[in-house]
Amino acid sequence: xxxxxxxxxxxxxxxxxxxxxxxxxxxxxxxxxxxxxxxxxxxxxxxxxxxxxxxxxxxxxxxxxxxxxxxxxxxxxxxxxxxxxxxxxxxxxxxxxxxxxxxxxxxxxxxxxxxxxxxxxxxxxxxxxxxxxxxxxxxxxxxxxxxxxxxxxxxxxxxxxxxxxxxxxxxxxxxxxxxxxxxxxxxxxxxxxxxxxxxxxxxxxxxxxxxxxxxxxxxxxxxxxxxxxxxxxxxxxxxxxxxxxxxxxxxxxxxxxxxxxxxxxxxxxxxxxxxxxxxxxxxxxxxxxxxxxxxxxxxxxxxxxxxxxxxxxxxxxxxxxxxxxxxxxxxxxxxxxxxxxxxxxxxxxxxxxxxxxxxxxxxxxxxxxxxxx
Amino acid sequence: xxxxxxxxxxxxxxxxxxxxxxxxxxxxxxxxxxxxxxxxxxxxxxxxxxxxxxxxxxxxxxxxxxxxxxxxxxxxxxxxxxxxxxxxxxxxxxxxxxxxxxxxxxxxxxxxxxxxxxxxxxxxxxxxxxxxxxxxxxxxxxxxxxxxxxxxxxxxxxxx
Numbered sequence: 001x002x003x004x005x006x007x008x009x010x011x012x013x014x015x016x017x018x019x020x021x022x023x024x025x026x027x028x029x030x031x032x033x034x035x036x037x038x039x040x041x042x043x044x045x046x047x048x049x050x051x052x053x054x055x056x057x058x059x060x061x062x063x064x065x066x067x068x069x070x071x072x073x074x075x076x077x078x079x080x081x082x083x084x085x086x087x088x089x090x091x092x093x094x095x096x097x098x099x100x101x102x103x104x105x106x107x108x109x110x111x112x113x114x115x116x117x118x119x120x121x122x123x124x125x126x127x128x129x130x131x132x133x134x135x136x137x138x139x140x141x142x143x144x145x146x147x148x149x150x151x152x153x154x155x156x157x158x159x160x161x162x163x164x165x166x167x168x169x170x171x172x173x174x175x176x177x178x179x180x181x182x183x184x185x186x187x188x189x190x191x192x193x194x195x196x197x198x199x200x201x202x203x204x205x206x207x208x209x210x211x212x213x214x215x216x217x218x219x220x221x222x223x224x225x226x227x228x229x230x231x232x233x234x235x236x237x238x239x240x241x242x243x244x245x246x247x248x249x250x251x252x253x254x255x256x257x258x259x260x261x262x263x264x265x266x267x268x269x270x271x272x273x274x275x276x277x278x279x280x281x282x283x284x285x286x287x288x289x290x291x292x293x294x295x296x297x298x299x300x301x302x303x304x305x306x307x308x309x310x311x312x313x314x315x316x317x318x319x320x321x322x323x324x325x326x327x328x329x330x331x332x333x334x335x336x337x338x339x340x341x342x343x344x345x346x347x348x349x350x351x352x353x354x355x356x357x358x359x360x361x362x363x364x365x366x367x368x369x370x371x372x373x
Numbered sequence: 374x375x376x377x378x379x380x381x382x383x384x385x386x387x388x389x390x391x392x393x394x395x396x397x398x399x400x401x402x403x404x405x406x407x408x409x410x411x412x413x414x415x416x417x418x419x420x421x422x423x424x425x426x427x428x429x430x431x432x433x434x435x436x437x438x439x440x441x442x443x444x445x446x447x448x449x450x451x452x453x454x455x456x457x458x459x460x461x462x463x464x465x466x467x468x469x470x471x472x473x474x475x476x477x478x479x480x481x482x483x484x485x486x487x488x489x490x491x492x493x494x495x496x497x498x499x500x501x502x503x504x505x506x507x508x509x510x511x512x513x514x515x516x517x518x519x520x521x522x523x524x525x526x527x528x529x530x531x532x533x
Contacts (some may be wrong), residue, residue: 080496081496083496176493180489180491180510181490181491181492181493181494181495181509182466182492182493183460183461183463183465183466183485183488183489183492183511184466184485184486184489184490184510185460185465185466185468185470185472185476185477185482185485185486185489186466186469186470186477186495187405187410187468187469187470187473189404189405190403190404190405191402191403231391232391232394232395233388233391233394233395234389234394234395234398239398239402242398242401242402246394277401277402277403280401281397281398281401284397284401353525360391
């Protein structure tokens with residue numbers, strides 16, 4: 001087959017082998033009897049080496065404020081714009097987590113990061129600063145558990161030793177991205193949520209890298225649950241809790257069904273940023289499926305703000321689960337108050353354009369099971 | 374080769390589920406109390422109109438030679454500047470959270486929408502930021518205002 005013929009040159013490719021190209025030779029996957037579900041049980045649990053959380057003063061005044069590693073003095077972090085402030089916040093979280101583990105950026109094999117902005121801006125600019133291999137992730141507010149699940153699987157595969165997982169969100173940048181200008185005087189419905197200004201970073205490592213003589217228990221990821229995009233037909237962009245609740249329920253049920261587990265197997269079940277309304281819906285939906293969540297269930301969006309802080313249904317945003325997980329939950333686990341925790345961060349894969357076109361909001365919830373081992 | 378049929382049954386099952394879920398969500402979602410928000414907007418909107426009226430009378434008293442229309446324009450300008458000033462100080466949106474339509478409907482709401490958009494997008498530069506996005510919130514108000522007032526004018530012209 002001659003592609004191009006010039007005066008001095010002739011580009012020719014070999015005639016394709018007709019027998020190989022014939023449609024009869026179709027590639028098929030060998031079907032096995034054990035069906036691969038959503039849950040991955042890691043061969044070797046992956047350790048959480050260090051963690052760090054950064055949040056603004058508003059979150060610091062909330063119930064989990066005292067567990068935060070860093071608190072911002074002002075929302076702009078001394079930067080000129082809120083976008084740069086978000087980047088600085090995320091950088092701060094990663095560097096602080098590295099510092100905690102006595103590592104430098106060079107020791108990290110891979111950075112898994114994501115945020116809420118277009119083109120996951122903050123994460124990509126963070127990768128530019130750190131100069132390490134980087135995979136950008138997006139699953140809205142579920143990015144923290146997505147990065148943890150992916151990082152744990154990658155480390156378990158043996159090709160990576162140390163992975164940094166980080167996410168951030170900023171109230172001001174999220175408002176600009178999804179809603180109105182900050183100073184615009186509009187009323188929010190009582191079921192709206194408040195985007196958390198915060199960032200969190202968790203550094204995962206394989207057990208072979210740790211010299212642990214003291215036999216102290218470490219927090220380890222034992223299972224990961226990759227969520228499905230679930231859409232129950234909610235198209236109100238203010239009612240995120242109701243849109244995301246079925247996704248959390250779906251991932252939770254996937255784990256309970258595949259592992260024959262129940263609520264009693266956990267010390268704590270955490271969802272990401274459903275807020276008060278969303279977490280009540282989760283309780284209802286789980287009750288319908290025969291699981292009473294009771295006292296063992298908590299929602300990060302519910303945890304992060306005080307009732308008096310006037311944040312409607314509670315916190316939301318990628319930073320919500322990142323901050324709560326990397327401060328309160330892992331601290332309590334380190335103290336031994338909780339030994340087996342399931343974290344299901346929830347994300348609304350919402351696009352304002354599609355919502356204006358009348359589409360409903362698909363939501364996703366990735367989960368990780370963290371245990372003291 | 375036979376083409377795969379799309380499972381239509383499955384889709385309708387989803388729709389029934391979504392409908393049921395939406396009904397449930399509507400039942401549990403807290404709503405704004407209509408009477409309460411009406412009262413708040415009436416109070417705040419009325420207050421803004423009262424301030425406008427006082428300003429108008431004050432201007433009339435201070436400059437007796439000024440025509441009524443001119444005094445009205447001056448009053449509106451003072452209200453607009455005040456709204457922009459409050460927006461810049463970050464007070465207007467806090468007031469609007471309570472006042473609702475009372476803060477949004479008067480001319481001050483329009484000023485706030487433009488000022489907030491220009492503040493928000495200032496960081497992207499004067500041309501691509503402020504100039505492009507200045508009308509991002511008030512655009513619908515302008516378009517509808519011009520279209521419907523033109524229509525009203527046309528009707529007025531045809532029906533003397």
